[in-house]
Amino acid sequence: MSIEAQFYIDRGDFSLDININIPSSGVTAIFGASGCGKTTLLRAIAGLEPDCQGSLTVGDEQWQSKHYSLPPHKRSIGYVFQEPSLFSHLNVQENLDYGRKRSHSSRSKISLKHTIQLLDLGHLLDRKPHQLSGGEQQRVAIARALAVSPAMLLLDEPLAALDMLRKQEILPYLDSLQKEFKIPLLYVSHSREEVAHLADYLILLDKGRIQATGSVTELFSRLDLPLAYGSKTETVITAKVIGYDKEFELNFLDFSSGYFSVIGKPLSLGSHTRLQILARDVSITLEHQSKTSILNIFPAIIDDMRNEGSAQITVRLMIGTMAILARITRKSASDLGLTIGLCVYAQVKTVALLS
Amino acid sequence: MSIEAQFYIDRGDFSLDININIPSSGVTAIFGASGCGKTTLLRAIAGLEPDCQGSLTVGDEQWQSKHYSLPPHKRSIGYVFQEPSLFSHLNVQENLDYGRKRSHSSRSKISLKHTIQLLDLGHLLDRKPHQLSGGEQQRVAIARALAVSPAMLLLDEPLAALDMLRKQEILPYLDSLQKEFKIPLLYVSHSREEVAHLADYLILLDKGRIQATGSVTELFSRLDLPLAYGSKTETVITAKVIGYDKEFELNFLDFSSGYFSVIGKPLSLGSHTRLQILARDVSITLEHQSKTSILNIFPAIIDDMRNEGSAQITVRLMIGTMAILARITRKSASDLGLTIGLCVYAQVKTVALLS
Amino acid sequence: MLTENDVYALWITLKLASITTIILLIIGTPIAWWLAKSRWRYKFLIEAVIALPLVLPPTVLGFYLLIALGPHGPIGGMMQALGGQSLAFTFTGLVIGSVFYSMPFVIQPLQNAFYAMGTRPMEVAATLGASPLNRFFTIAIPLARSGFLTATVLGFAHTLGEFGVVLMIGGNIPGATQVISIAIYDHVEALEYTQAHWISGSLLLLSFFMLMMVYAFNRRFMVVRT
Amino acid sequence: MLTENDVYALWITLKLASITTIILLIIGTPIAWWLAKSRWRYKFLIEAVIALPLVLPPTVLGFYLLIALGPHGPIGGMMQALGGQSLAFTFTGLVIGSVFYSMPFVIQPLQNAFYAMGTRPMEVAATLGASPLNRFFTIAIPLARSGFLTATVLGFAHTLGEFGVVLMIGGNIPGATQVISIAIYDHVEALEYTQAHWISGSLLLLSFFMLMMVYAFNRRFMVVRT
Amino acid sequence: DTIRIAVASNFSHAIKDIAHRFEVQTGHKVILIFGSSGKHYAQIINGAPFELFFSADTIRPSLLEKKGLIQDNSRFTYAIGQVVLWSPNHSLIDKTAQILHKASFRYLAVANPKLAPYGKAAQQILTQQGLWTTLRLRMVRGENIGQTFQFVKSGNAELGFVAFSQIKSPDKKIKGSYWKPDQALYDPIQQQAVLLKNNDLARAFLKYIKQDEALNIIRAYGYRTP
Ligand SMILES: Nc1ncnc2c1ncn2[C@@H]1O[C@H](COP(=O)(O)OP(=O)(O)OP(=O)(O)O)[C@@H](O)[C@H]1O
Ligand SMILES: Nc1ncnc2c1ncn2[C@@H]1O[C@H](COP(=O)(O)OP(=O)(O)OP(=O)(O)O)[C@@H](O)[C@H]1O
Ligand SMILES: [Mg+2]
Ligand SMILES: [Mg+2]
Numbered sequence A, B: 001m002s003i004e005a006q007f008y009i010d011r012g013d014f015s016l017d018i019n020i021n022i023p024s025s026g027v028t029a030i031f032g033a034s035g036c037g038k039t040t041l042l043r044a045i046a047g048l049e050p051d052c053q054g055s056l057t058v059g060d061e062q063w064q065s066k067h068y069s070l071p072p073h074k075r076s077i078g079y080v081f082q083e084p085s086l087f088s089h090l091n092v093q094e095n096l097d098y099g100r101k102r103s104h105s106s107r108s109k110i111s112l113k114h115t116i117q118l119l120d121l122g123h124l125l126d127r128k129p130h131q132l133s134g135g136e137q138q139r140v141a142i143a144r145a146l147a148v149s150p151a152m153l154l155l156d157e158p159l160a161a162l163d164m165l166r167k168q169e170i171l172p173y174l175d176s177l178q179k180e181f182k183i184p185l186l187y188v189s190h191s192r193e194e195v196a197h198l199a200d201y202l203i204l205l206d207k208g209r210i211q212a213t214g215s216v217t218e219l220f221s222r223l224d225l226p227l228a229y230g231s232k233t234e235t236v237i238t239a240k241v242i243g244y245d246k247e248f249e250l251n252f253l254d255f256s257s258g259y260f261s262v263i264g265k266p267l268s269l270g271s272h273t274r275l276q277i278l279a280r281d282v283s284i285t286l287e288h289q290s291k292t293s294i295l296n297i298f299p300a301i302i303d304d305m306r307n308e309g310s311a312q313i314t315v316r317l318m319i320g321t322m323a324i325l326a327r328i329t330r331k332s333a334s335d336l337g338l339t340i341g342l343c344v345y346a347q348v349k350t351v352a353l354l355s
Numbered sequence C, D: 001m002l003t004e005n006d007v008y009a010l011w012i013t014l015k016l017a018s019i020t021t022i023i024l025l026i027i028g029t030p031i032a033w034w035l036a037k038s039r040w041r042y043k044f045l046i047e048a049v050i051a052l053p054l055v056l057p058p059t060v061l062g063f064y065l066l067i068a069l070g071p072h073g074p075i076g077g078m079m080q081a082l083g084g085q086s087l088a089f090t091f092t093g094l095v096i097g098s099v100f101y102s103m104p105f106v107i108q109p110l111q112n113a114f115y116a117m118g119t120r121p122m123e124v125a126a127t128l129g130a131s132p133l134n135r136f137f138t139i140a141i142p143l144a145r146s147g148f149l150t151a152t153v154l155g156f157a158h159t160l161g162e163f164g165v166v167l168m169i170g171g172n173i174p175g176a177t178q179v180i181s182i183a184i185y186d187h188v189e190a191l192e193y194t195q196a197h198w199i200s201g202s203l204l205l206l207s208f209f210m211l212m213m214v215y216a217f218n219r220r221f222m223v224v225r226t
Numbered sequence E: 001d002t003i004r005i006a007v008a009s010n011f012s013h014a015i016k017d018i019a020h021r022f023e024v025q026t027g028h029k030v031i032l033i034f035g036s037s038g039k040h041y042a043q044i045i046n047g048a049p050f051e052l053f054f055s056a057d058t059i060r061p062s063l064l065e066k067k068g069l070i071q072d073n074s075r076f077t078y079a080i081g082q083v084v085l086w087s088p089n090h091s092l093i094d095k096t097a098q099i100l101h102k103a104s105f106r107y108l109a110v111a112n113p114k115l116a117p118y119g120k121a122a123q124q125i126l127t128q129q130g131l132w133t134t135l136r137l138r139m140v141r142g143e144n145i146g147q148t149f150q151f152v153k154s155g156n157a158e159l160g161f162v163a164f165s166q167i168k169s170p171d172k173k174i175k176g177s178y179w180k181p182d183q184a185l186y187d188p189i190q191q192q193a194v195l196l197k198n199n200d201l202a203r204a205f206l207k208y209i210k211q212d213e214a215l216n217i218i219r220a221y222g223y224r225t226p
Helices: A038-046 A092-102 A112-118 A134-147 A164-181 A192-198 A216-220 A330-336 B038-046 B092-102 B112-118 B134-147 B164-181 B192-198 B216-220 B330-336 C004-037 C043-055 C058-069 C074-081 C091-117 C120-127 C132-143 C145-161 C164-170 C180-189 C193-219 D004-037 D043-055 D058-069 D074-081 D091-117 D120-127 D132-143 D145-161 D164-170 D180-189 D193-219 E009-026 E037-045 E059-066 E098-102 E117-128 E145-153 E200-209 E212-220
Strands: A002-010 A015-023 A027-031 A053-058 A061-065 A077-080 A152-156 A185-188 A201-206 A209-215 A234-245 A250-255 A258-263 A272-278 A282-285 A296-307 A312-319 A322-329 A343-348 B002-010 B015-023 B027-031 B053-058 B061-065 B077-080 B152-156 B185-188 B201-206 B209-215 B234-245 B250-255 B258-263 B272-278 B282-285 B296-307 B312-319 B322-329 B343-348 E002-008 E029-035 E052-054 E076-081 E083-087 E108-111 E139-142 E159-163 E177-179 E189-195
Touching (some): A015 A038, A015 A201, A015 A209, A038 A053, A077 A134, A092 A112, A092 A134, A112 A134, A112 A164, A164 A192, A185 A192, A234 A258, A282 A312, A282 A322, A282 A330, A312 A343, A322 A343, B015 B209, B027 B038, B038 B053, B038 B077, B038 B152, B038 B185, B077 D120, B092 B134, B134 B152, B164 B192, B185 B192, B234 B322, B258 B296, B282 B322, B322 B330, B322 B343, C004 C043, C004 C091, C004 C132, C004 C180, C004 C193, C043 C091, C058 C164, C058 E037, C091 C132, C091 D145, C164 E037, C193 D058, D004 D043, D004 D091, D004 D193, D043 D091, D058 D074, D091 D132, D091 D164, D132 D145, D145 D193, D164 D180, E002 E009, E009 E029, E009 E145, E009 E200, E009 E212, E029 E037, E083 E117, E108 E117, E108 E145, E117 E159, E117 E189, E139 E145, E145 E159
Parallel strands (some): A027 A185, A027 A201, A152 A185, B027 B185, B027 B201, B077 B152, B152 B185, E002 E029, E002 E052, E108 E159
Antiparallel strands (some): A234 A250, A234 A272, A282 A343, A296 A312, A312 A322, B002 B015, B002 B053, B053 B061, B201 B209, B234 B250, E076 E189, E083 E159, E083 E177
């Protein structure tokens, strides 16, 4: 089961012309520069672009074909628009109730109470939208879309107006919803961090065309995509939980060729989990070093090196069969005499648990 | 010369009650959770809150006092609202011209042409606002505020809707404007990264009250503020350019007790510059290690350690007289036997040039 | 002092104004919605036609309506052919005439209100599962509230004061089609000024209270925009 | 066929409608703005008063205006005391009457439009250095465009078709205060139906073209909202 | 039983009196519908439910007769109007109406000669005195005789040609000054009535109105009788 979309929208200066296959579970991030068509794509999926030609199949339902288009209100989606777009004549509670009352989804309901609590809306329920701050409005919009208990969530930069702490609360919540209720989640974001945290699958858009699609793990370690540049290049890998150190709150996570020690709450033994390793967090040494605060050190072979046309180079290291990226200065590379095929040690300062 | 503001606004559930002194040059960031009053503060400075009591002095001009309030259009400000708020009846060019035509500032003008180019608005000038994407609208709003050539810029999350690449273009531009035209800049942001990049001075707001104010360098290394928590704790320090390695594009930057090698374009010799060091990028070893890709290694003394109630601890290290924060796992701290007063080596994987 | 006839005329007037306003709102709302949202090229023709009844003096408009409704007119002829009665000089005829004449006052404010609302709220409601009709009632109408208020007030008040059309096609029959405006007019014509002042005064007072209530009530439900 | 008198009446009518509409827009705009933006508690009283002239039948309203303008009436008395002439039976008198009567049709749509605009655009304009008056003209008025269109159309058309008031205080002096609506009425009363049809037809056609032009023109300048 | 009678506005007082007595004597109900004769005519040819029509002139009844819309031979003159030059000012008009020649007034109110027989009479009087063209610019024209009276009564016109019946009533003294021109100066203002439907009660009413009791009333209100 998956979501198959083939859209064509012409607006003169801009046209959207895509043909994609989105996994119908997990989180799919849509990534791309301002004006590349992210919002347009979401609107087309929601059925809000009347001039959209093409077809759309969600699971075994045909939502759009050449001669037919399922009206938006029959598409079981929850849509968080780029602007909060609350109903100005309803207070927060009524806004939240609007979709919930109309939801006839047979699936188990997302608890509105829990959403309200998590998004910290309890004290705002009586307010009218104009009495809310920008971020508060955005939170209400998220809760309203969730309250529908939709079969698919479309989120257009839902966290842009929120502060870091709030984001750190909401991201895991969205992730858990997605897991618990098996709601596929389409997520527009400008933040690589959010994407890395949340997304399984990635769609890169550029000027209305698909530039690349694939799993986050795959795309984030490809050196030929713009994703690999900038200060935030990262690798995302999947590993299996094999143990836990209670005292220091460390999980031991096995990947094909070794294990990571990663801080955090105990994960269920045997489960698979996602890890993020920023290229900037990986340093390379020629000898194995001890007496260091860095816990994760692995022997590795240099697989590829790419000069970014600056003082830094990105090095792809193979730890067994697993590739990770390291970003180091050209000076270090030269001092250490790094070449493809050389055996080195990869020191990973920080490993982040993503899910 | 500075900006002195003393405001009181009562809204029942929420009240803003502050008394601050903002430097009238450089960038001041306003930081705080959603709904803490950031927008309200900017609006009060712009003169848009009719119920605001208090006083406001900007340089040698009294903008508000007990019995008087300078009307908003006479306050020479450029304000980017939290929502783009473009004039829907004017096209982009006319939106940009609106303020510029009315600007009677005697100061040298910001070049609109340059702004348009930098914000990549050239191909949008004939469009009406409803034909723009969210990010495009936001860019027009920024350009429109700049076109006034104001004496002060108030920016309410101006970059929230923009992608990383765009942000990386606009941030330095805002910074250069501020330097070139000596326009103080008040900047609301949820992104610690943006703040670290751009801000000299920081105002922390919490529920309508000032929680802390001070230079970014100072506040970012204080362990008692929420700034020090989360995954992004950082130290900001000022250093002096003492040399450049052409081959590897490395600047040598002297701080009180040593020097950093930092990649980048050559900086002018003898100038002072700002560096950002994330606590997560600092590792601690007991011995000095060589044959590593990490360039910046310094002897240091453990000055303070703070358990964040999780598997990690934040360690304050003194390198001579300079404090930097390191974040490591409790396990490493225990393995290495770290205690206050211990002599160790601080390995700094990445140092970012901020200005 | 009010005569029995006057009281009856007042009652007929209120009935006429209420029914007319309700009918106008019912048929005007979809037309206004269509005018506000349609992208049809020749929409402006319809817009022009709707405003047309306004430019004819009411009595003349009434005259033409009378001809149309009369036994030799198209509508009246049709009615008779169908075995119905002529509509002229009946209350139903009055309602038809008033509806026709007050139409633009109802449609125009509604059209503006629907237009000012934009498309976004309806899109949001659609994604929240509301059918077109359902979202029209729960979103469009409440958001167009001030337009409805204006439409109702203008439509109702205009029908109250309406005169020429009603005089012509109603026949001014006391107890059946004589409305208060004609009653006042008759008193003025008959030089019964005191009587005319009394009725005018009562009508003004009544209307003032009704309007005041409407506006005061409305304050509480205003949709605030920023 | 139109007689010379009819043509002259048409000319006076257009003059009256134009002047009335312009005056109404000039005085109605600030009132509507105030009504839309003020937070005064008793605003609803003013709103009710403005709609009041509507509920009186035009002839009766004209009758009261006639009394008011007469030498024993408040306005006429004042005029005389000031050494001025009586306003009844003059073109100026007609304009005053029409302005009074068509007021709500202009104020209400404007008020709604100003209200729907919200406060934000004006705030933005202020931060861009526009003075209150300047931003009113460059922002509020263009954004309230469709309100102005409605106000103008309703005001103008209503004055065109206006009849009772004009009949009363104008004195129907050919070439001075006889307007086209009365001319048609006269023809109908005099049983000169052919003549009445001709003038009505011409008036309708003329109005239709004017309205069509206005609406077609307006399409191009619509402010789009989402 | 009930009959409906359409009556020219100027005859309203007299006929109310007569109808009242008739109702008392017969126990039947008479509904009186006042209005301009032109309007009544248009309504009758479009099927108005009137049994009797009391016109203000002879033209409309004879037209109806020609069209075969009346009961045979029912047309008759029920009253003859008298025109007077009247002013509420006690000293303005002397016995020979010198003021007309002196022209020391601003406005002279006259009913529209085309529509109202009283206006036509005034025109004839003034033409004979060679004043019709010279006074033209000072004349304000009432649509009907009722409006003409209001022009004068409100003081906006100093004097005017009104119906004698408007200033004379059985129980009140005439206020102001007036000049009653000789009957020979103008064509008699015959007001005719016709029977529209073959209705016994209506015939009874016609019979009653031709009796002395009714004729006395008519005369008491300032009409002559044939
Ligand atoms: N009209 C109003 N009535 C009552 N409370 C209001 C009103 N407008 C704003 N508030 C409250 O004032 C507080 C401050 O709002 P403000 O817009 O300044 O927040 P903010 O710091 O800009 O938040 P955000 O980051 O979400 O934009 C919020 O708690 C909000 O709920
Ligand atoms: N009505 C319109 N007419 C013409 N072009 C339009 C219209 N609406 C949007 N566009 C253009 O379509 C393109 C895609 O817009 P879209 O809103 O999908 O961008 P986006 O990827 O969501 O950008 P952002 O990150 O800035 O929100 C943009 O280049 C925009 O200028
Ligand atoms: Mg977008
Ligand atoms: Mg805000």
